[in-house]
Amino acid sequence: MGCADSQIQGENTGLRNHESLNDSNLSASQSFIQVEKDLGLNQHKSDDLDKYFHRYSYAEEISQENLFKVGKIIGFDAQSKKEFFDQFMVNTLAVRKVEMLNSRRICTLSIILGSGSDNDKIKLLFQNYDLDSNKYLDKQEVIMLIEDILWIFLYAVPNYTLLVNGKNTLIGNEVQKLNSAQSFAKNDIVAHILDSESRITMESYARKFTKKEVKMLFNPERLRNRALEIYEKFLQHEKELEMQKQLKEKEEMQMLKKIKNSDDEGNEHKNKKKRGPRKYARKSVNKAHNNND
Structure with missing residues (x-):
């Protein structure tokens, strides 16, 4: 089979995958869940996904070629989900020969959607956002963690779902609300993680996940519902x-x-009072004039 045939076959596979998601019988919420399942990350361990994405990344960026390479190594079809991962493109003013994706966000996606215990995911997320490796998460790192998770599950997943569902109106309305809900949900979750602290240790961070408001970060459906509730x-x-x-x-x-x-x-009352004496005065003058006659 030639290269052209291979390319056509790849394109058809992508189209078939898109068509499998385009089910008008599903609600918006169910459609988002279906998209997350269709990414195929839940079939693989979070720590394996995280390890390979880090291995093939440069700092916090990964090339599309390396993304596809990790997919082949691990065993999920990243190439057929190219349009989804295109959303992770790093915006830069610099001219680049190769377009780069945000590997930190991709790692976060794989940690949450991959298989593994909550404890494992808590540890992996902490390591992913301990950018200076000082074994603390400061306020900015916590905010970055929350912003990335909300961006993935309130923006990237919903917008991709809308794309593959042919601009479905019901999904479109839900997507618009979820996109708008990000900042409101962020403030709520950050408050539950940091309380009055300026930074947190791994132990303190892990304890935060006993709160349902924080634990829902591992459950995209609950996270979206909570975000919509806050927004409403x-x-x-x-x-x-x-x-x-x-x-x-x-x-x-x-x-x-x-x-x-x-x-x-x-x-009006004042005017009446003013007019009264003048009328009386005129009558008096007229009477006096008549008497003189």
């Missing part, structure tokens, strides 16, 4: 504030109208 509360709060604002403006308008009416009545 924010929208509801904004709606209530807007209603209060409108009510206050209405009350102020009514008060101004009442004051204006009161002023108008007062002015």
Whole structure:
């Protein structure tokens, strides 16, 4: 088989995989879960995936070629999911011959979706974000960890799901809300991890995962539901504030109208009082004039 035939076969495989995901009977939430399963990472151990991605990375970047190479070594089809992994592209102003992907985020994806115990995943994530290897996660490293996880499961997975489902309107609406929910969910989760601390040790970090608000980081479906819940509360709060604002403006308008009416009545009363004596004066003058006649 020639190179051209191989390329066509590869393209058809990718198309078939996309078609398998395009199921209009699935809800948006179910479609996201299906996409995560279809990546095939759950068939492999988190520590193996993490180890190989790090091995074939340069600092925090990995080439597309090396991504596909890791896929072949481990046994998952990264090439047919090229459009998904394209979202991990590193944006840079520098001109490069080879496009690079964010390997830190890809490692995080593989740690969470790969198989393994929570304890193993906690340790792997800690190591992945202990960037200076000082055995602490400072505030910026914790924030980076949360931002990456939220970006993966509230942005990358939903947007890819929308792509392979032919711009499904219901999925599109959910994607839009999830994209908007990232910053609100981040603040909530960071608060539960750091509390009032400026940095945390591995032991302290591991204890944080006894909280359901933190443990859900290992469950993308719960994470998305929680993010939407937080976002809906924010929208509801904004709606209530807007209603209060409108009510206050209405009350102020009514008060101004009442004051204006009161002023108008007062002015009218004053005018009547002013007009009264003048009329009386004119009558007196006329009477005096008649008497003189």
